[in-house]
Amino acid sequence: MNAEKLILEGNRVADSIKGKLMDRITKLSKKGIVPCLATILVGENPSSKTYVRMKGNACRRLGMKSIRIDLPADITTDELLSQIHKLNHDPAVHGILLQHPVPHHIDERTAFDAISIEKDVDGVTTLGYALNAFGAAKFPSCTPAAIMAILEYYELQVEGKHAVVIGRSPILGKPVSAMLLNKNATVTTCHSRTINLEDIVRLGDIVVAAVGKPNFVRGDWIKPGAVVLDAGYNEGNIGDVDFNECLQDAYAITPVPAGVGPVTIATLLKHTVDAAERSLNS
Amino acid sequence: MNAEKLILEGNRVADSIKGKLMDRITKLSKKGIVPCLATILVGENPSSKTYVRMKGNACRRLGMKSIRIDLPADITTDELLSQIHKLNHDPAVHGILLQHPVPHHIDERTAFDAISIEKDVDGVTTLGYALNAFGAAKFPSCTPAAIMAILEYYELQVEGKHAVVIGRSPILGKPVSAMLLNKNATVTTCHSRTINLEDIVRLGDIVVAAVGKPNFVRGDWIKPGAVVLDAGYNEGNIGDVDFNECLQDAYAITPVPAGVGPVTIATLLKHTVDAAERSLNS
Numbered sequence: 282m283n284a285e286k287l288i289l290e291g292n293r294v295a296d297s298i299k300g301k302l303m304d305r306i307t308k309l310s311k312k313g314i315v316p317c318l319a320t321i322l323v324g325e326n327p328s329s330k331t332y333v334r335m336k337g338n339a340c341r342r343l344g345m346k347s348i349r350i351d352l353p354a355d356i357t358t359d360e361l362l363s364q365i366h367k368l369n370h371d372p373a374v375h376g377i378l379l380q381h382p383v384p385h386h387i388d389e390r391t392a393f394d395a396i397s398i399e400k401d402v403d404g405v406t407t408l409g410y411a412l413n414a415f416g417a418a419k420f421p422s423c424t425p426a427a428i429m430a431i432l433e434y435y436e437l438q439v440e441g442k443h444a445v446v447i448g449r450s451p452i453l454g455k456p457v458s459a460m461l462l463n464k465n466a467t468v469t470t471c472h473s474r475t476i477n478l479e480d481i482v483r484l485g486d487i488v489v490a491a492v493g494k495p496n497f498v499r500g501d502w503i504k505p506g507a508v509v510l511d512a513g514y515n516e517g518n519i520g521d522v523d524f525n526e527c528l529q530d531a532y533a534i535t536p537v538p539a540g541v542g543p544v545t546i547a548t549l550l551k552h553t554v555d556a557a558e559r560s561l562n563s
Numbered sequence: 564m565n566a567e568k569l570i571l572e573g574n575r576v577a578d579s580i581k582g583k584l585m586d587r588i589t590k591l592s593k594k595g596i597v598p599c600l601a602t603i604l605v606g607e608n609p610s611s612k613t614y615v616r617m618k619g620n621a622c623r624r625l626g627m628k629s630i631r632i633d634l635p636a637d638i639t640t641d642e643l644l645s646q647i648h649k650l651n652h653d654p655a656v657h658g659i660l661l662q663h664p665v666p667h668h669i670d671e672r673t674a675f676d677a678i679s680i681e682k683d684v685d686g687v688t689t690l691g692y693a694l695n696a697f698g699a700a701k702f703p704s705c706t707p708a709a710i711m712a713i714l715e716y717y718e719l720q721v722e723g724k725h726a727v728v729i730g731r732s733p734i735l736g737k738p739v740s741a742m743l744l745n746k747n748a749t750v751t752t753c754h755s756r757t758i759n760l761e762d763i764v765r766l767g768d769i770v771v772a773a774v775g776k777p778n779f780v781r782g783d784w785i786k787p788g789a790v791v792l793d794a795g796y797n798e799g800n801i802g803d804v805d806f807n808e809c810l811q812d813a814y815a816i817t818p819v820p821a822g823v824g825p826v827t828i829a830t831l832l833k834h835t836v837d838a839a840e841r842s843l844n845s
Contacts, residue, residue, distance in 0.1 A: 407694060408689065410693045412689060459737075465754070467758070468752050471749050472744075
């Protein structure tokens with residue numbers, strides 16, 4: 282029915298990334314090192330709990346270590362910072378992930394920036410953001426990096442294309458705009474105050490949806506032949522893109538689930554292995 | 564002939580910025596503090612010499628201090644860094660400006676990043692870049708800040724407008740894109756690899772030219788009613804925008820000279836005064 286359509290299968294991309302990690306993990310283990318990701322979860326948000334569990338399981342399946350730190354929702358920013366400092370100084374921990382979002386009374390930006398740049402495998406620090414924008418990041422944010430990995434895996438051209446990013450968060454819309462720009466796309470960043478959003482999206486050869494609203498991007502917003510990447514993940518496994526509608530005119534499209542999500546997790550594992558290797562050389 | 568056109572006069576905006584500094588400088592001097600900008604010039608580039616001289620003169624005219632450090636073109640990166648470190652530790656110096664560009668054998672990025680964030684009045688550090696992108700910079704890059712100041716002075720709406728930035732340098736195209744985005748413009752960033760540049764520029768309600776090519780932006784690229792800001796400054800006092808051509812369809816436009824240039828210098832002075840005041844409180 283849609284034989285000419287390219288469904289961008291996140292699990293294939295993720296397997297390709299993870300496949301290349303096996304040897305590296307084995308080599309590290311011969312040197313007595315098990316790449317270790319510490320995840321911090323503050324409070325009881327059910328989606329966050331699921332994400333953290335998925336990340337931990339993914340680590341263990343590859344023979345990596347995962348430490349999970351669960352903190353009560355009423356923890357103070359200072360208490361959270363002291364946990365992060367402990368992990369920064371623990372040589373057995375190579376990557377630190379603070380699950381977003383944290384409860385409102387916590388200063389998330391300060392907490393993110395407390396993560397040592399060597400262990401910021403989720404790419405959330407302010408400095409990491411700028412290094413990424415300058416094309417020099419150790420660890421770009423995982424979801425933007427996953428989007429770039431999908432484009433690369435399927436050999437979809439970025440250079441010279443007009444990419445339209447819907448969303449401007451510091452860990453998704455802004456860094457993915459920067460990464461597309463660094464790959465020589467012409468990049469338009471849209472957001473909640475954009476006027477005539479549909480018309481702008483319709484300019485996109487590449488469309489990245491990072492809005493956080495279920496089925497927000499509609500079929501008639503898509504330029505025929507566009508590549509559509511859905512970074513949304515809303516309740517009930519629903520993306521930001523109306524998949525069935527957008528499939529009609531798109532040339533290639535990520536589904537939700539099994540699109541960007543698994544590649545994000547694979548990217549996080551890769552960054553943790555990178556960090557473990559670097560810890561050897563430092 | 565062009566009575567309905569708004570010429571964005573940089574000197575008026577600059578005077579408004581400088582006018583507000585007088586009282587602040589007087590107050591500081593009563594506390595024994597003279598805001599001081601140190602400029603570092605490496606080599607003999609004639610344009611750079613002119614810029615540095617203009618900046619020094621502008622300081623002195625306002626009763627501020629200016630220290631000029633001229634270094635030979637064959638200085639090493641390490642020697643430059645040690646000069647910067649000296650200035651970082653000198654309490655009488657409030658702002659440090661390393662004149663761009665430095666000779667090719669010097670690692671400009673490392674030199675920029677050696678400038679203490681408290682004294683980075685020109686907004687060139689990597690960390691300063693990210694803080695600016697997050698809307699939290701002490702000192703955004705001066706030319707992007709000057710462009711925003713012109714838009715504000717003339718009460719030109721940014722929110723909801725489509726801004727097209729031509730150029731993606733770390734001290735101009737990228738930060739001005741970020742600042743326009745933070746003011747709720749929809750922002751498209753173009754560059755040398757952009758396909759159909761004219762068509763993209765023609766989408767812009769606001770056009771920022773930061774290319775470094777004389778008279779590069781032509782009249783028929785401009786959407787009727789657009790606001791055109793020329794951050795270019797090429798040999799012979801020529802901007803990146805063909806002023807006479809673009810004047811026809813633009814609603815408002817900056818000339819070159821006497822457009823963005825003087826506002827950039829006024830912004831640098833303002834940042835230096837800001838830094839001097841902060842040094843009091845730290």
